[in-house]
Amino acid sequence: MIQVEHINKTFTVYRRNAGFNEAVKALFHRQKEYIHALQDISFTIGDGEMVGYIGPNGAGKSSTIKILSGILTPDSGACSVNDRIPWKDRKSHVKDIGVVFGQRSQLWWDVPILDSYELLSEIYEVPKNQYHQTLEELTDLLNLDQILHTPARQLSLGQRMRCEIAASLLHNPKVLFLDEPTIGLDAVSKLAVRDFIRRQNKLHKTTVLLTTHDMQDIEALADRVLLIGKGRLLLDGSLEDLKLHKPGKHATLDETVAALYRDYRI
Amino acid sequence: MKKYISFFRIRFTNGLQYRTAALSGMVTQFFWGAMEILLFKAFYEAAPEQFPMEFSALATYVWLQQAFLTLYLAWVWENELFQTITTGDVAYELCRPVSLYNMWFARGLAFRLSKASLRCMPVLIFAWFLPAPYGLTLPHDISTWLLTILSMVLGLLFVTAFGMVVYLSAFYTISTQGTKLVISSLSEFLSGAVIPLPFLPPKLGRIFSLLPFASAQNVPFRIFGGDLKGDAIVTSLALQVFWFLMFLMIGRMMERHALKRVVVQGG
Numbered sequence: 231m232i233q234v235e236h237i238n239k240t241f242t243v244y245r246r247n248a249g250f251n252e253a254v255k256a257l258f259h260r261q262k263e264y265i266h267a268l269q270d271i272s273f274t275i276g277d278g279e280m281v282g283y284i285g286p287n288g289a290g291k292s293s294t295i296k297i298l299s300g301i302l303t304p305d306s307g308a309c310s311v312n313d314r315i316p317w318k319d320r321k322s323h324v325k326d327i328g329v330v331f332g333q334r335s336q337l338w339w340d341v342p343i344l345d346s347y348e349l350l351s352e353i354y355e356v357p358k359n360q361y362h363q364t365l366e367e368l369t370d371l372l373n374l375d376q377i378l379h380t381p382a383r384q385l386s387l388g389q390r391m392r393c394e395i396a397a398s399l400l401h402n403p404k405v406l407f408l409d410e411p412t413i414g415l416d417a418v419s420k421l422a423v424r425d426f427i428r429r430q431n432k433l434h435k436t437t438v439l440l441t442t443h444d445m446q447d448i449e450a451l452a453d454r455v456l457l458i459g460k461g462r463l464l465l466d467g468s469l470e471d472l473k474l475h476k477p478g479k480h481a482t483l484d485e486t487v488a489a490l491y492r493d494y495r496i
Numbered sequence: 497m498k499k500y501i502s503f504f505r506i507r508f509t510n511g512l513q514y515r516t517a518a519l520s521g522m523v524t525q526f527f528w529g530a531m532e533i534l535l536f537k538a539f540y541e542a543a544p545e546q547f548p549m550e551f552s553a554l555a556t557y558v559w560l561q562q563a564f565l566t567l568y569l570a571w572v573w574e575n576e577l578f579q580t581i582t583t584g585d586v587a588y589e590l591c592r593p594v595s596l597y598n599m600w601f602a603r604g605l606a607f608r609l610s611k612a613s614l615r616c617m618p619v620l621i622f623a624w625f626l627p628a629p630y631g632l633t634l635p636h637d638i639s640t641w642l643l644t645i646l647s648m649v650l651g652l653l654f655v656t657a658f659g660m661v662v663y664l665s666a667f668y669t670i671s672t673q674g675t676k677l678v679i680s681s682l683s684e685f686l687s688g689a690v691i692p693l694p695f696l697p698p699k700l701g702r703i704f705s706l707l708p709f710a711s712a713q714n715v716p717f718r719i720f721g722g723d724l725k726g727d728a729i730v731t732s733l734a735l736q737v738f739w740f741l742m743f744l745m746i747g748r749m750m751e752r753h754a755l756k757r758v759v760v761q762g763g
Contacts, residue, residue: 301590303756325593336588341510352502353592 232275232298232405232437237307239268239293239461267293268304269461277404278435280427282442282452286491290461291441295407298439299329311405325354328403330395332410337382343393344378347400354401361400368396371426388419395423399430406430408440412447424450445483459496499594500602507603511610518614521565525619529562533630548694552629553721557692559623559632560717566611567648568655568713570683573676574607574663581666590755597751600663604656635720643729647716650736654711657743658683664747667754688714694723705732708739 243263246256267290275281283291296302297309300316300323309316314323337346351361369375372392377385385393395411408427412420428451430436442448448455448469455472457465465471477489533555540547549557566572577600580586589596623632635641662679666672684690686709693701693714704710715732718724724732 296587299591301587301758320590321593321595324591327591329588329591331587334583334585334588338506338510340513341506345506345509349502349506353499353594355499355593 231277231310231312232273232439233308233310234274234294234298235272235308237268237271237294237297237304237309238266239290239297239302239304241265241267266461268297271307271458271461271463273456273463273466275437275439277437278431279454280431280438280440280452282440282448282455283458284442284445284448284455284487285458286496287443289458289496291458292409294458295329295409295439295441299327299407300324325401326403327405327407328398328401329407330398330409330411332391332408332413335382335390335394336397337390337393339383340381342379342381343374343385346382347378347397350397350400356401360402364400364402365396368399371429372396372422387414388416391415392419392423395426402434403436405437406439408438408442410442411440412442412444420444420446427451445487449483457490457494459491459494464494464496465490500598503594503599504602504606507606508610511607512614515614518611521611522615522618525562525565525615526622529558529619529623532558537630549692549723550629550721552633553718553723554692555623555626555630556633556721557717557723559619560720561689561713563616563619563623564612564648564713566615567608567652568687569689570655570658570687570709571676571680572608572611573659574604577603577663578666578672581663582670582672586758590758595751596755597660597748601656601660604659604663605652608652608656633721635722640719640722643733644716644720647719647733647736650733650740651712651716654708654736654740654743657740657747658708660747661743661750664750664754667750667758683709683712686710687712692718694718706735708743711736711739 241264243265244256244260245263246252246261271290271294283294285291293302297304298311298316300320303317311323312326314326316323336350337343338349347365356364369378372395374392374396377389377393382390382393391411391414395408398406406427411427412423415423424447427438427440431438438451440447440451452469455465455467455469456463457472472490473486475490475493476486478485481489536551536554536558540551547554561568580589586596589599592599620632624634625631635644662672662675665675669675686704686707688710693704693710695701696704705714711732715724715736719729719732
């Protein structure tokens with residue numbers, strides 16, 4: 231169970247105009263600006279739910295994921311994942327969760343994928359036979375057979391992403407946070423990844439929270455959608471609720487979401 | 497503990513695969529060592545009575561230094577760690593059920609040891625075959641060997657703990673270029689990597705030998721060559737322990753503080 235109550239997070243940003251004069255001015259006086267990344271965010275996600283977290287760029291999606299995974303500390307508010315406060319009990323908390331940051335890599339660049347996996351399994355203290363079983367299952371489902379012995383640097387983006395997702399699941403986490411897991415993937419890989427996430431949820435009752443800009447991800451995966459904009463939670467409902475904002479009869483999902491963002495002025 | 501050993505292992509095996517770098521490093525070290533000894537030879541012949549070390553102790557110092565260069569030099573940075581922090585990839589490291597400090601400490605040890613293990617033997621064997629006093633002079637008593645090994649371990653622990661402070665400073669500054677540059681040149685001079693500390697003016701040398709930098713290569717190599725004896729060994733070892741614990745503490749405090757205010761940039 232994930233509970234988030236009245237979370238706030240503010241970042242300080244230094245701004246200046248372009249140009250030499252402005253740069254010199256900034257040496258003496260920097261203009262500070264506070265960005266309210268998250269303002270009074272509250273929601274609850276039950277065990278085994280699959281929730282899509284959407285919003286325009288810079289809305290605060292990644293910040294939420296980072297708070298939930300114990301990396302960031304919010305300025306105020308309460309939050310618990312399976313009765314643990316992520317940033318306080320970081321080490322015991324992260325044992326139970328899996329995180330995929332679509333834009334970053336957790337694999338060792340110069341060694342075969344399998345080496346990275348072995349290290350991860352030892353870091354998470356996964357028993358040997360369980361590790362082999364999980365690995366077999368993941369290899370099968372994500373089609374990793376050919377690429378496990380290749381160093382990460384020689385893989386294509388799609389291949390690497392599949393390996394990243396498998397890496398985050400080696401310890402059978404109960405909760406999975408996916409931050410743009412399908413970014414840059416081709417159609418086949420996207421389908422494989424979606425299929426896999428669905429299966430993981432069905433088979434192991436994994437709770438999934440996923441952020442994405444790909445509305446087809448949402449359609450394929452999420453029973454429930456959270457919309458965030460300018461740091462505020464604007465909508466908590468089903469995909470059907472989103473479709474109420476459909477601008478025309480034949481509007482695509484992307485157009486619907488664009489209309490939704492317009493309706494909420496975000 | 498087991499996870500940190502695994503961490504050590506993967507970093508170590510990872511370090512072993514860069515063969516060309518090791519080979520070229522070794523060639524450099526042969527030449528550098530030979531040139532340095534020839535240079536000191538010239539000084540020695542000009543005024544042997546003013547030479548602050550035995551010549552054989554100096555040659556031993558130089559060869560050990562070349563063989564174990566990557567163990568103790570401050571500028572052996574793991575740039576990946578700086579990048580991890582500045583690009584925000586550290587987010588993944590923070591999602592692991594391990595202490596960031598211990599994980600990186602194990603990694604730092606493995607990085608230095610893997611580099612050194614590839615390079616040290618050829619240099620040591622070569623130096624051992626050189627005629628006295630230009631080569632490696634081995635001590636006769638077992639206690640000197642043991643003290644050298646103890647001091648080498650302490651020195652390595654200290655250098656790694658010192659490096660951790662510099663890595664962690666990346667959480668506070670956007671670019672670590674400046675810090676790295678200052679630290680590298682300062683420590684190279686103060687640790688006796690350019691010239692052994694006994695060659696400095698006596699007053700200055702005494703001050704320098706109290707500074708943390710002197711707790712790296714300076715102590716074990718001088719014990720091995722017989723330049724440090726008796727009480728001086730005890731004091732130096734105690735200083736090594738002191739500075740190691742000091743930097744361990746500073747690093748851990750920085751870790752705690754940095755993780756509280758960490759901001760992961762770029763989505």
